[in-house]
Amino acid sequence: MQSTTRNKEGRFLSGFLNAVEKAGNKLPEPALIFFYMLLGVMVLSLVLSWVDFGIINPVTSEAVKVNNLLAPAALVSSLTNMITTFTTFAPLGIVLVAMLGVGVAERSGFINTALKKMLNVTPRRLLTPMLIFVAMFSHVAADAGYVLVIPLGAIIFMSAGRHPLVGIAAAFSGVSGGFAANMVPTGNDALLQGFTQAAAQLLDNTYTVNTLCNLFFGIASSIVITLAGWWVTERIVEPRVSKMPIDGDYVHDEDMSSYSAKESKAFILATLVMLLGLGLLAAVSWPADSIMRGEDGSLTGYSAPIMKAIVPLIFLVFIIPGTVYGYASGTFSKGKDVIDAMNDTMSKMGSYMVMAFFCAMFIKAFGDSNIGTLLALAGADALKAMSLPGGVTIIGMIVLTAVVNILIGSASAKWALLSPIMVPMLMAVGISPELTQAAFRIGDSTTNIITPLMVFFPLVVVYCQRYVKSAGVGTLVSMMLPYSMVLFVVWSLFLLLWWGLGMPLGLAAPYTYPAP
Template sequence: MSTNITTPGNGAGESRLMNGFLNAIERAGNKLPEPALIFFYFLLVVMGLSAVLSLMTFDVVNPMTQETVQVNNLLSAEALTNTLANMVTTFTTFAPLGIVLVAMLGVGVAESSGFINVGLKKMLRVTPKKLLTPMLIFVAMFSHVAADAGYVLVIPLGAIIFMSAGRHPLVGIAAAFSGVSGGFAANMVPTGNDALLQGFTQAAAQLLDSTYTVNTLCNLFFGIASSILITLVGWWVTERIVEPRVSKMTIDGDYQHEEDMSSVSDKESRAFNRASLVMLLGLAALAAAAWPEGSMLRGTDGSLTSYSAPIMKSIVPLIFLIFILPGIVYGFASGTFKTGKDVIASMNDSMSKMGSYMVMAFFCAMFIKAFSDSNIGTLLALVGADGLKAMELPGEATIIGMILLTAAVNLLIGSASAKWGLLSPIMVPMLIAVGISPELTQAAFRIGDSSTNIITPLMVFFPLVVVYCQRYVKGAGVGTLVSMMMPYSIAFFISWSLFLLAWWGLGMPLGVAAPYTWSAG
């Protein structure tokens, strides 16, 4: 199968040095075993290392427990017994697994019926091709409102959208991934992550000042401005660095893209209108149910965006319903579906494509559980924080050091809450001591956390994105994805860090009730 791919530029500005660097990363990365085996080997390494380190004593105190960190021996009889006894639940409770499979059941029906393709055709008619990249990155960042929906919805759609526009699908995956994960700390509206991090930040600040409070929206204004920065930087990286290089890759994967994406028949248009009406009515019903102050969809505090709010906990089931219902309507109205068996067949087909992901998810879940149980990640994070504290740098340099430390720890500990839970009790009081506010410290943490999300295979959705790439390029592997995302990671880290320093220097507000300097309440 041959596919014509166009690029928005001639790639003349691409650095030979950068291209060689990225090619070396890709070659080295793709020489690694299958991702599932990588996680398996990492599991063995962690287990062996835990046995050695468990014999040593470390003078490092966990600020959350006030106890000395001790590495647990995963090769002990008790630990091995627990691993076997909990293996099934470790896999079935692996957070991304259920999210991905349930969402893909609904999205799979909408895709197989043709509803999504017709919607993309119509969207491409009104979106200038020159603005396709920034539009995708911005939408990807906005998807943070819907928890992890961007990973299972926006990223695969990015590939379809770009391929429909005659561009390489892996470029669409890279652009969407950069917005969903690399721009995780940037958004135009508050998300549940704001409340999650605020709780840790306030608790850490109160270690020194028991009356100090941190507003949930303390990083809102900086986050809004950051969404514009990340869109522009991601746009430039995509079209100047990533696309000229990725477009040379041969598209040889098992994907369905034979139809003409330039026209929509009258029958398809009528079916799409009916299905869209069903989708809009469903969204209107959801809005009506959530609007009242006493809605069951709200949290105990009346919020719709807090992690405890039932509507936030129902995001994935809602995605399932929002896509499967119009998908079914479109399928029967257009003739794609004849009977209910066709609907079930489309769901079966979507699950059959997820086999390799489920295998990777199993070993990934086992590795992450072992890494957490061993306490090795905790030890490394706290040692790094102590090292930064001992350097006694000036304010601006300390903020950059904070971003660097977070970025490094992010390569080992994927969960933002786990990282901030470990680092905040150390870093917030430490920076308070040099006059830096907890709100500014939190903003620095969020930059470091976001910038390296897209290059660490330990991020729980990373294996899923590798699978997306393999749908179009069979030989794509961990090295392919890391090499695609490395330019974004570097560009985001540098530009975002400088942007924070400039924002600080100009005295622009970080957010609601968010000072730059600390003063006792």
């Protein structure tokens, strides 16, 4: 009887996800979707610009007004700034520079040999949790996970005889769905703490928030998210995705069970060069007065030079050992071979660049219109008006953030808008700023993986199309929706359990205000 019930539930879920994929893939090309959304926002901004919503922005203390993007001055500004809007689109440079280095390492065979060695020592059963955990750990290197871990996830799974899109889904769930979970502090901790403390001081001007106020909860969350993502991958996503035919341009028929003695020696040499470079970087960064540290002495803060140089460092960390491996193994014989590897990598990024252009135009227009700000503040006011109990309020905070996250991708932009309202409001009912920030971070993570407005979403679609030509926005959303739903429920309940048990959120982080 239970087996029959489970089968019915499985068929229902599979049918639902198939419907999501089918509906999503009936949409136009991703580039056209962003173009149509750009037109829609422009028209909507014209209509809403005539409306007085009576909502005050707590950051500027001014009434929120939707800006008309079809006004002559706005149109002229869009045209004159179009080039810089595209060239300064944050993911564009990150992706292209990192992929140049990774492309050389991949074309030379360095990455394949590394994967062969890894697969020989890693049990197939543990590939999924290992990938998700590594994906979460990549948050230390800012956005490196999007351009490094996710495509490698596909290669790792394909090399192990599993569907590459399952590897993409698992890695994406860790990099983006588990964005707030990590075993070590990241620059995001300092970024959010600044907004949280400023918001708390609107009510209590002596209140201070520790940068690591969510550290212990984040460490525990990384284990929970790894286990939850592992379950979703193997119980829901893989059985469904494995049926998709692999017909993309990326062919990987190489035997991953063995490698030659020459390849092994080349790998050892290249790895030693990589380790030497990393050791040199560590030696330069370690001193307290290192030029790689920020003004506050931090190595992980957003202002630290080493954090700003993460992508160029990724480029060097891959291109140098990749080149060494290529010459040592015989894959490369002249400098032109290295350049050809870069050219080949860039030739496959054309569709992403087209999508990035229209994505940049839409995100810029959406931000300029002020529609996202209006929706975020209206949602916060609605939550405030409900006056719910503490635990329910925290869940409401997570829901609000998750919904706003679908429309506003930047964590700092969302928290800059929501924190001046939510932090003092919840302090007034006895909930600490540290707990409010933890709730925000859960909502900010769990819907990253299902919104096409997340700036790296188009890139992940391109990764999928390397293996399944028909993959589109619907394919990716249908793969990631189970992760989003499960992570939302599990992580929210885990926060309530952590709170209920009185476990510490982090350093100097009470649950209540004022602190007991």
